[in-house]
Amino acid sequence: EVQLVESGGGLVQPGGSLRLSCAASGFSISSNHMSWVRQAPGKGLEWVSVIYDAGNIYYGDSVKGRFTISRDISTNTLYLQMNSLRDEDTAVYYCARDQCINTCASRTGAFDYWGQGTLVTVSS
Amino acid sequence: EIVLTQSPGTLSLSPGQRATLSCRASQSVSSNFLTWYQQKPGQPPRLLIYIASNRATGIPDRFSGSGSDTDFTLTISRLEPEDFGVYYCQQYGSSPTFGGGTKVEIE
Numbered sequence: 001e002v003q004l005v006e007s008g009g010g011l012v013q014p015g016g017s018l019r020l021s022c023a024a025s026g027f028s029i030s031s032n033h034m035s036w037v038r039q040a041p042g043k044g045l046e047w048v049s050v051i052y053d054a055g056n057i058y059y060g061d062s063v064k065g066r067f068t069i070s071r072d073i074s075t076n077t078l079y080l081q082m083n084s085l086r087d088e089d090t091a092v093y094y095c096a097r098d099q100c101i102n103t104c105a106s107r108t109g110a111f112d113y114w115g116q117g118t119l120v121t122v123s124s
Numbered sequence: 125e126i127v128l129t130q131s132p133g134t135l136s137l138s139p140g141q142r143a144t145l146s147c148r149a150s151q152s153v154s155s156n157f158l159t160w161y162q163q164k165p166g167q168p169p170r171l172l173i174y175i176a177s178n179r180a181t182g183i184p185d186r187f188s189g190s191g192s193d194t195d196f197t198l199t200i201s202r203l204e205p206e207d208f209g210v211y212y213c214q215q216y217g218s219s220p221t222f223g224g225g226t227k228v229e230i231e
Contacts, residue, residue, distance in 0.1 A: 044212065044222055044223070044224050044225050045161075045169065045212055045214070045222040046222065047219070047220040047221065047222070050220075058219070060219065061125075094168050094169075096168075099171070099174060108157065108159075108174040108175050108178075109155070109157030109158075109159060109174070109175070109214075109215070109216030110157075110159040110171055110174035110175075110180075110214070110216070111159070111161075111169070111171065111214075112171050112174075112180065114168035114169060114170075115168065116167075116168060117168055
């Protein structure tokens with residue numbers, strides 16, 4: 001069974017740092033693209049970052065230069081290092097698996113599994 | 125960046141009625157990589173439809189997706205009580221983006 005479990009959220013002051021973790025089970029993160037998606041309280045969804053199976057990394061414009069995505073294949077864990085945090089970074093952060101089909105011969109552009117999310121609150 | 129506009133913002137319907145949700149893209153969606161999700165309060169999004177018209181595993185056939193290029197539709201043929209929530213569309217071009225959501229509420 002595929003499971004994603006986030007941790008590491010909490011209250012942090014503006015300008016501070018936080019590292020989120022996403023423990024994956026039931027599949028290997030090295031064989032899938034993995035993303036972080038966030039949702040501000042009462043708002044919609046915003047894609048944050050992706051790390052491809054091959055290791056390519058991309059970020060949304062709002063976090064570029066401040067956030068870093070990484071992974072530990074030995075522990076099957078995805079990370080998001082967040083620096084220079086701002087009030088507007090306050091959100092629930094989800095890790096999500098990019099869907100692939102046909103034994104991962106094809107991608108679909110969808111996120112098929114999501115964690116329950118971890119809340120990050122940036123406030124003084 | 126492709127902007128997705130969902131309409132209406134809120135849909136007030138009764139169980140058994142048909143729901144039609146729209147998602148319009150500011151430019152053509154590559155490979156029809158248009159996805160629909162359902163989200164309920166306190167829960168992560170749930171994948172419903174991928175590549176515009178393919179139902180995800182375990183999704184009832186009352187949910188259907190259609191469209192191409194810049195215009196996409198999610199239809200729920202007969203609303204069940206558990207279908208109420210917020211629905212998001214999403215595209216995966218050079219940078220994934222989500223629509224603002226349509227809330228389907230009980231009339």
